[in-house]
Amino acid sequence: MQTNNRSVDEVFSQIPSLDTNLVNDIIEQELQHFNPKIIVLDDDPTGVQTVHGISVYTDWSIESIDRGFKEDHSMFFILTNSRGFTSAETTKAHQEIAANIVAAAQINNREFIVISRGDSTLRGHYPLETEVLKDTIEAKSDIRFDGEILLPFFKEGGRFTIDNIHYVQYDNELIPAGETEFAKDRTFGYTSSHLGEWAEEKSNGKYQAEHMTYISLESLRAMNIELIEQQLLNVVDFNKVIVNAVDYTDVQIFTIALIKAINKGKQFMFRSAAALTKVIGGVSDKSLLTRDEMMSEDTDHGGLVIIGSHVQKTTEQFKELKKSSVIEFVEFNVHLVLEPVQFKNELNRVVETTNKLILRGKNVAVYTKRERLDLGEDRKEDELKLSVKISDAVTSIVKRLEVRPAYIIAKGGITSSDIGTNGLEVKRATVAGQIRPGIPVWTTGDESKFPGISYVIFPGNVGTNTDLREVVEMLSKK
Structure with a gap:
């Protein structure tokens, strides 16, 4: 109809x-x-x-x-x-x-x-x-x-x-x-x-x-x-x-x-x-979270943004983020997943670069190559298997961090889930609230890789075009 x-x-x-x-x-x-x-x-x-x-x-x-x-x-x-x-x-x-x-x-x-x-x-x-x-x-x-x-x-x-x-x-x-x-x-x-x-x-x-x-x-x-x-x-x-x-x-x-x-x-x-x-659930209204509420400790380290979603809204928000002067960008060429040795080397490069930048106080946005990996209509199962390998690799970036970021933002539902459960190893988190309407923040539990860190779960298809940039800039103010 x-x-x-x-x-x-x-x-x-x-x-x-x-x-x-x-x-x-x-x-x-x-x-x-x-x-x-x-x-x-x-x-x-x-x-x-x-x-x-x-x-x-x-x-x-x-x-x-x-x-x-x-x-x-x-x-x-x-x-x-x-x-x-x-x-x-x-x-x-x-x-x-x-x-x-x-x-x-x-x-x-x-x-x-x-x-x-x-x-x-x-x-x-x-x-x-x-x-x-x-x-x-x-x-x-x-x-x-x-x-x-x-x-x-x-x-x-x-x-x-x-x-x-x-x-x-x-x-x-x-x-x-x-x-x-x-x-x-x-x-x-x-x-x-x-x-x-x-x-x-x-x-x-x-x-x-x-x-x-x-x-x-x-x-x-x-x-x-x-x-x-x-x-x-x-x-x-x-x-x-x-x-x-x-x-x-x-x-x-x-x-x-x-x-x-x-x-x-x-x-x-x-x-x-x-x-x-x-x-x-009888949940009351709550004002949007402020930077002070989200930063549990003073740190000279930079924050980390990981962008996995490919929907149009994310693409628009990513374009806006690129206009910001407070963040460095690291592209992860995930199409190399078809070449295992090159893919491993590429992942190592991304992890090493990300660690160095965060330690130097730089905010880092790691983003997967924006073009979708398309093997053709008759190879959806193969695409799914490769997407799991890519997701595991993206998650391992957080798993292999040697320095605690000031904050972590994950863009996209599946990306944020994998990073939360596998990268940060969260068993139980508390929802602190929202940093923008419809954009929630977890406070990670004591068992996680970085206890008590603010983890922003940024849906792929939510927010205005400028929300991602504005959130990053708000959290980056010293």
């Missing part, structure tokens, strides 16, 4: 406003009667881009999940990084995660809900991941899921759902998601912008758009909580619930009705972007 681009100003001027203080009061009261532990499975590290003071675990052992259950906060994250997995790998991982969640819940005698946090531009292993979670949890417990909530709204990234169509904001224009570069993803591509039709497309027709439940902006803005609650109470057979939203207020009103339905016995699985986690 072809849909039209829309003007941001025109769309938002037509949507009725609400008393946000009233909505805040109601959601606050409703959350006091909501006691399950909220477990968010993050398919790359950028899903913590709306929260702060929350733990992120980088493995899904029973021990880690048990620690999460025992925390005072109602919510914790598990980083799966499954967007970088094959279908077989993500199936195995989600079977293990679901089994361990059920086991930890039984140890702690605690109810739980699982949120599968996916990309706000609709990429990822959907519906595979939530179906595996559903099947495994049902097989190992008495839980039976009535439906699945789809809520990809993410204000900070300019992702809005209006009249059931999901949009991506470019400047002052809303582009239907199915007509963006994200829909052309080689692994996770799709054609539909209408979320019901997208879910039908992704499920190969198992679930029909016409039979899904739609939570309209009209109902949300009319605060018709009873109607929305009744819609949720009527959902059966794991059917899909499409939630429209253009602001956090819409998510809050939906969550009020959702909690009422859950408290009446309904069970839902969730596939959402980062907005729902903030609301249902």
